[in-house]
Amino acid sequence: MADSYERPLILISNDDGIEAAGILSLAAALDAVGDVIIAAPLQEMSAVGHAITMRDPVRARPWPFRGPSGQLTAYAVSGTPADCVKLALDKLVPRQPDLVVSGINHGPNTAVNVIYSGTVSAATEAAILGIPAIAFSYCRWGSGDFEASGRVAQQVVQQVLDNAFPPGILLNVNIPDIPYEQLKGFMITRQAQARWEEQFSERLDPFDRPYYWLSGTFVNMDEGTNTDLWAVDNGWVSITPVQHDLTAYRAMESLQQWSWRRLSGE
Ligand code: MN
Numbered sequence: 001m002a003d004s005y006e007r008p009l010i011l012i013s014n015d016d017g018i019e020a021a022g023i024l025s026l027a028a029a030l031d032a033v034g035d036v037i038i039a040a041p042l043q044e045m046s047a048v049g050h051a052i053t054m055r056d057p058v059r060a061r062p063w064p065f066r067g068p069s070g071q072l073t074a075y076a077v078s079g080t081p082a083d084c085v086k087l088a089l090d091k092l093v094p095r096q097p098d099l100v101v102s103g104i105n106h107g108p109n110t111a112v113n114v115i116y117s118g119t120v121s122a123a124t125e126a127a128i129l130g131i132p133a134i135a136f137s138y139c140r141w142g143s144g145d146f147e148a149s150g151r152v153a154q155q156v157v158q159q160v161l162d163n164a165f166p167p168g169i170l171l172n173v174n175i176p177d178i179p180y181e182q183l184k185g186f187m188i189t190r191q192a193q194a195r196w197e198e199q200f201s202e203r204l205d206p207f208d209r210p211y212y213w214l215s216g217t218f219v220n221m222d223e224g225t226n227t228d229l230w231a232v233d234n235g236w237v238s239i240t241p242v243q244h245d246l247t248a249y250r251a252m253e254s255l256q257q258w259s260w261r262r263l264s265g266e
Contacts, residue, residue: 008034008098008161011126013084015105015118017044018063018076022104022138025146029154030101031067033161037097038065038074039088041118045080046107050121053079058087081122089129099160100126103136104149108174110139110228111194111220114242123170124244132160133170135242139232140177148180152237156186166241174228174238187236192227194220 010030014023018040030036039060058079065074075092077084085100102122109117119135126133134156138149152175160171176183196216205211220229231238 009093009095010034010036010157011085011088011093011097011100012036012038012040013081013088013100013102013122014040015045015048015081015102015122017041018065018074020044020106021143021146022106022136022149024065025150026101026104026136026153027065027067027072029150030157031069031072033154033157034098036067036072037088037093038063038072039077039084039092040074041081041084042076042078045118046105047116048080048118048121049116050082050124051080051118052082052086058083060087060092081118082125085122085125089126089131097126097131099157100131100133101136101153101157102134103138103173104146104153104175105135105137106144107137107141108139108232109135109137109172110174110232110238111192111218111222112196114172114191114240120170120172120242123172124242127168127170127242128244130167132165134160134173135170136173136175138175138177144177145179148178148183149175151180152183156237156239168245169241169243172228172238172240172242174232174240176232176235176237178235182235183237184235185237186239187226187231189226189228189231189238189240190224191240191242192220192224192229193222194218194229 060075063074105119123133123135200212228238
């Protein structure tokens with residue numbers, strides 16, 4: 001086997017855009033672990049969920065991106081995080097990556113936010129295709145010290161490369177906003193039962209027409225001590241296995257008891 005194949009190939013994306021501090025620190029941390037290729041949105045795409053672009057062309061522009069080992073292969077994509085991973089896997093990578101990694105997101109992706117997250121969706125796109133995938137989020141909005149979360153990401157990636165990865169899932173990793181030395185360790189968690197209590201601010205535009213701006217508050221209704229929210233609130237790196245099969249299996253049996261009528265025949 002050729003030497004170049006001994007290093008894992010790692011595809012990196014995000015939803016904060018290719019110029020975000022988080023993806024820079026992720027690429028820097030993983031440059032040492034494998035061969036890195038980056039395909040990330042040209043513009044910020046936070047909270048676009050799993051949106052894909054169907055009615056416009058998608059363009060991928062080579063992008064100057066420096067890592068510790070020098071210039072990395074990188075593309076700025078005129079689309080969503082899911083577009084980036086779909087396009088990269090079909091057209092931009094030299095071979096199928098061993099791992100797809102998304103982030104490091106600026107802000108947490110815990111509880112129900114997984115469903116809105118572009119960061120998680122980039123990883124989901126890889127999981128759908130059976131490629132091991134990880135989404136990383138740093139629980140602090142805006143800027144911050146991504147050095148600690150980069151070190152954490154490197155350790156999680158090494159774990160994934162060293163172990164048998166369950167097919168069809170991704171790991172959703174949330175890293176608390178505390179110094180590296182104060183992190184307690186890693187905790188396998190579930191999504192907390194929490195939700196946004198939606199509240200739209202209403203204002204008037206210059207023509208006296210009302211407009212609305214989303215500004216909800218996040219409410220945790222879950223008292224469990226094994227949730228993603230509990231973990232990051234208590235100094236643990238939260239690792240939640242996530243799957244894209246949204247079937248509510250627990251509801252199937254009771255639904256089958258309903259008196260469903262045959263539509264054809266008699
Ligand atoms: Mn984001």
